[in-house]
Amino acid sequence: MTEKMASEAASKSPLSPELLAKMDAYWRAANYLSVGQIYLKDNPLLERPLTLDDVKPRLLGHWGTTPGLNFLYVHWNRLIRERNLNMMYIIGPGHGGPGIVANTYLEGSYSEIYPHIELNKDGIKRLFRQFSWPYGIPSHVAPETPGSIHEGGELGYSLVHAYGAAFDNPDLIVACVVGDGEAETGPLATSWHGNKFLNPLTDGAVLPILHLNGYKIANPTILARIPHAELESLMRGYGYEPFTLEGDDPAVMHQQAAAVFDIMLDRIAAIQKAAREEGSTDRPAWPMLIMRTPKGWTGPKFVDGKPVEGTWRAHQVPLSEIFEKPEHLHMLDEWMRSYKPEELFNEKGHFREDLAEIAPKGKLRMGMNAHANGGLLLKPLKVPNFRDFAVKIEGRGQADVETTRVLGRLLHGVMEANKDQKNFRVFGPDETASNRLQDVITGTGKAWMAETLPVDENLSETGHVMEVLSEHMCQGWYEGYLLTGRHGFFSCYEAFIHIIDSMANQHAKWLKVTRGIPWRKPIASLNYLLSSLVWRQDHNGFSHQDPGFIDHLMNKKADVVRIYLPPDANTLLSVGDHCLRSRNYINLIVAGKQPAPQWLTIDEAIAHCTIGLGVWPWASNDEGNPDVVMACCGDVPTMETLAAVCTLREKVPDLRIRVVNVVDLMALQPTSEHPHGLPDEEFDQLFPVGTPVVFAFHGYPWLIHRLTYRRHNHDNIHVRGYKEEGTTTTPFDMCVLNNIDRFQLALDAIKRVPRLKPLAPAAEQWYSEAIQRHKLYVAENGDDLPEIKDWRWPKN
Numbered sequence: 001m002t003e004k005m006a007s008e009a010a011s012k013s014p015l016s017p018e019l020l021a022k023m024d025a026y027w028r029a030a031n032y033l034s035v036g037q038i039y040l041k042d043n044p045l046l047e048r049p050l051t052l053d054d055v056k057p058r059l060l061g062h063w064g065t066t067p068g069l070n071f072l073y074v075h076w077n078r079l080i081r082e083r084n085l086n087m088m089y090i091i092g093p094g095h096g097g098p099g100i101v102a103n104t105y106l107e108g109s110y111s112e113i114y115p116h117i118e119l120n121k122d123g124i125k126r127l128f129r130q131f132s133w134p135y136g137i138p139s140h141v142a143p144e145t146p147g148s149i150h151e152g153g154e155l156g157y158s159l160v161h162a163y164g165a166a167f168d169n170p171d172l173i174v175a176c177v178v179g180d181g182e183a184e185t186g187p188l189a190t191s192w193h194g195n196k197f198l199n200p201l202t203d204g205a206v207l208p209i210l211h212l213n214g215y216k217i218a219n220p221t222i223l224a225r226i227p228h229a230e231l232e233s234l235m236r237g238y239g240y241e242p243f244t245l246e247g248d249d250p251a252v253m254h255q256q257a258a259a260v261f262d263i264m265l266d267r268i269a270a271i272q273k274a275a276r277e278e279g280s281t282d283r284p285a286w287p288m289l290i291m292r293t294p295k296g297w298t299g300p301k302f303v304d305g306k307p308v309e310g311t312w313r314a315h316q317v318p319l320s321e322i323f324e325k326p327e328h329l330h331m332l333d334e335w336m337r338s339y340k341p342e343e344l345f346n347e348k349g350h351f352r353e354d355l356a357e358i359a360p361k362g363k364l365r366m367g368m369n370a371h372a373n374g375g376l377l378l379k380p381l382k383v384p385n386f387r388d389f390a391v392k393i394e395g396r397g398q399a400d401v402e403t404t405r406v407l408g409r410l411l412h413g414v415m416e417a418n419k420d421q422k423n424f425r426v427f428g429p430d431e432t433a434s435n436r437l438q439d440v441i442t443g444t445g446k447a448w449m450a451e452t453l454p455v456d457e458n459l460s461e462t463g464h465v466m467e468v469l470s471e472h473m474c475q476g477w478y479e480g481y482l483l484t485g486r487h488g489f490f491s492c493y494e495a496f497i498h499i500i501d502s503m504a505n506q507h508a509k510w511l512k513v514t515r516g517i518p519w520r521k522p523i524a525s526l527n528y529l530l531s532s533l534v535w536r537q538d539h540n541g542f543s544h545q546d547p548g549f550i551d552h553l554m555n556k557k558a559d560v561v562r563i564y565l566p567p568d569a570n571t572l573l574s575v576g577d578h579c580l581r582s583r584n585y586i587n588l589i590v591a592g593k594q595p596a597p598q599w600l601t602i603d604e605a606i607a608h609c610t611i612g613l614g615v616w617p618w619a620s621n622d623e624g625n626p627d628v629v630m631a632c633c634g635d636v637p638t639m640e641t642l643a644a645v646c647t648l649r650e651k652v653p654d655l656r657i658r659v660v661n662v663v664d665l666m667a668l669q670p671t672s673e674h675p676h677g678l679p680d681e682e683f684d685q686l687f688p689v690g691t692p693v694v695f696a697f698h699g700y701p702w703l704i705h706r707l708t709y710r711r712h713n714h715d716n717i718h719v720r721g722y723k724e725e726g727t728t729t730t731p732f733d734m735c736v737l738n739n740i741d742r743f744q745l746a747l748d749a750i751k752r753v754p755r756l757k758p759l760a761p762a763a764e765q766w767y768s769e770a771i772q773r774h775k776l777y778v779a780e781n782g783d784d785l786p787e788i789k790d791w792r793w794p795k796n
């Protein structure tokens with residue numbers, strides 16, 4: 001904001017004295033209810049002096065950020081009412097939970113959703129008591145909080161969620177509070193760039209508010225300790241028009257906040273008008289607010305002789321020794337009475353009507369905004385018949401196909417089918433084409449509001465493929481988009497998806513908790529495609545080799561997570577179709593992008609994926625009584641297993657081999673552990689007790705043990721997988737380095753089948769020679785042996 005504008009805002013007094021008084025009283029009510037939640041279990045209206053019996057035994061929660069959040073909520077309420085806005089909130093410092101709970105209570109949405117928290121004295125008492133109470137509500141803004149799509153427990157994702165919510169929601173304004181500590185996180189620091197992807201014509205608006213209360217838990221914040229001009233330049237550099245609101249005198253601050261918000265909302269309206277009515281295609285400088293107010297505003301100024309308000313000491317519970325120090329109890333009493341509760345609530349505990357009336361009504365209340373309960377707005381995704389994209393199988397394993405490219409065609413079909421309802425986006429950190437999904441870009445293009453040059457391809461202001469080199473942004477946008485009732489797909493290099501491990505955790509937690517909240521309607525699943533896999537890193541090496549995201553997700557609740565490793569294109573299509581249609585899960589699909597042999601017809605693929613694992617009869621000769629089960633999961637392990645089977649056929653023609661392929665990793669678990677789990681009897685039929693199993697797995701081998709340890713035949717399951725051996729080398733050498741190659745698998749089978757014991761020494765000899773030959777050839781020629789590279793499953 002220029003100095004001229006600042007003084008213009010300061011000189012304006014948009015609030016009448018009555019409205020100002022009401023807004024201030026409303027704010028006091030929210031602050032009162034916030035403090036009450038942190039401290040009290042009784043005496044909710046302070047009808048008598050506080051005693052220790054009124055105070056919770058464990059004082060848990062965060063005061064510092066809360067009064068600032070409450071201040072903003074009251075001002076947003078005015079904007080919503082006066083301008084009839086469709087506005088939702090996102091609170092970065094989600095630890096300010098009591099404030100948002102207080103506000104949704106005051107506006108009435110809380111009691112509508114939770115009728116036992118009545119709008120009276122009993123209700124207030126319950127509201128206080130439940131907060132941070134065992135089996136009550138969490139101390140943070142959470143899935144339980146009306147109007148929230150954001151937890152805020154783990155800092156850093158508010159702004160990226162806000163942009164995700166705003167995409168394709170042209171009528172929505174997402175008011176987003178960014179904590180000044182939160183602003184130091186990597187994800188938040190890059191989230192500002194969301195404005196290079198937000199189109200004022202077709203998307204909604206994000207209203208970022210940097211909550212510059214100066215402190216984190218125990219330290220000052222960087223942005224509060226740089227010159228103001230430098231901070232403004234930073235925001236300008238990010239492409240925003242910064243406005244500032246600074247002070248601590250409530251009366252002055254209300255008037256200034258109203259003035260500055262009026263200007264900012266006018267700016268948003270003007271930007272949208274220019275794009276929507278005047279045909280402007282410029283990237284606008286959207287307004288953002290720097291709000292510099294004291295941490296713990298209106299709370300105790302000094303405690304035990306030390307400054308609290310306006311310092312880091314206000315972060316959590318400013319008076320924490322209530323039970324040890326009588327003066328603390330007295331100060332709490334004084335502090336709560338400073339909000340004049342008797343002027344705010346009548347003796348029955350009803351919020352004063354003339355104050356309640358300044359909140360928006362009905363669906364305009366932020367606690368009731370349907371976008372924040374995305375399942376309410378969810379329109380089913382239109383998915384074309386995936387069979388139309390099937391790869392024709394003319395001989396098993398004969399055609400080399402880039403598996404993910406086939407999925408890209410399906411995704412393109414999905415993009416086209418949902419063009420009109422604009423509710424599907426594909427996210428990726430600059431890897432959509434690299435992962436061979438480029439067909440999805442055709443037609444829609446990649447979203448881009450920044451400058452373009454003739455050399456650029458497929459950039460579009462209305463693109464629905466989102467590419468930015470930040471896995472955090474991809475994940476965060478996608479979450480925001482999903483949680484507001486839309487659909488999407490995220491493709492990423494397998495090794496680098498770990499960057500968002502923690503965000504995936506948080507989303508899994510969100511999904512788990514919402515299962516128990518009936519008013520939260522199911523949302524579309526979060527779908528990951530991991531490609532550029534550990535086994536095929538042609539340009540890259542060790543840095544790009546890590547299949548551990550599977551293990552990471554395995555730790556999540558079984559009813560939230562699904563993990564699929566389709567071995568070829570037709571199984572990938574079937575899995576992809578299933579995932580795109582599913583609800584409330586995190587689906588992980590792991591599939592390679594390099595040309596690879598194709599095994600199953602589309603009908604076989606569908607049947608195979610429906611059960612999740614099964615015998616491949618065309619590759620087996622066990623006649624119902626195998627000597628060995630050769631199991632495989634993942635595309636490269638499947639190929640190595642089948643090559644090993646060919647070798648075994650040559651070496652030990654009478655060996656009865658059963659090939660079992662696993663697509664749905666969760667099917668390996670007992671039914672007691674996962675809904676996809678195969679019943680023990682069926683598992684025992686596939687893997688008969690006493691029969692050795694040589695299992696080739698895409699990821700870390702111990703995971704298969706973890707999944708099958710309760711199975712009757714577990715002692716006979718011998719797993720090969722990635723064991724952290726990697727470098728820039730040939731595809732087959734990667735397998736050799738990790739002992740998952742065809743020679744090793746064949747040797748394993750011979751060594752594990754008791755009746756083949758006598759063959760073991762010769763087999764060892766053969767194995768060493770084969771590996772030696774491979775090593776020498778690779779070292780000399782820089783490529784795999786022709787018989788390895790050109791290996792094909794024999795034509796029947």
Ligand SMILES: Cc1ncc(C[n+]2csc(CCOP(=O)(O)OP(=O)(O)O)c2C)c(N)n1
Nearest residue numbers: 065093153154155179180181182215216217
């Ligand atoms: C990613 C992450 N790291 C650390 C924390 C622990 N933590 C909770 S609150 C907080 C300080 C937050 O400061 P700020 O964003 O300025 O919020 P406010 O001052 O408004 O409370 C920290 C470090 C966290 N919640 N998330």
Ligand SMILES: [Mg+2]
Nearest residue numbers: 180181213215
């Ligand atoms: Mg702060």
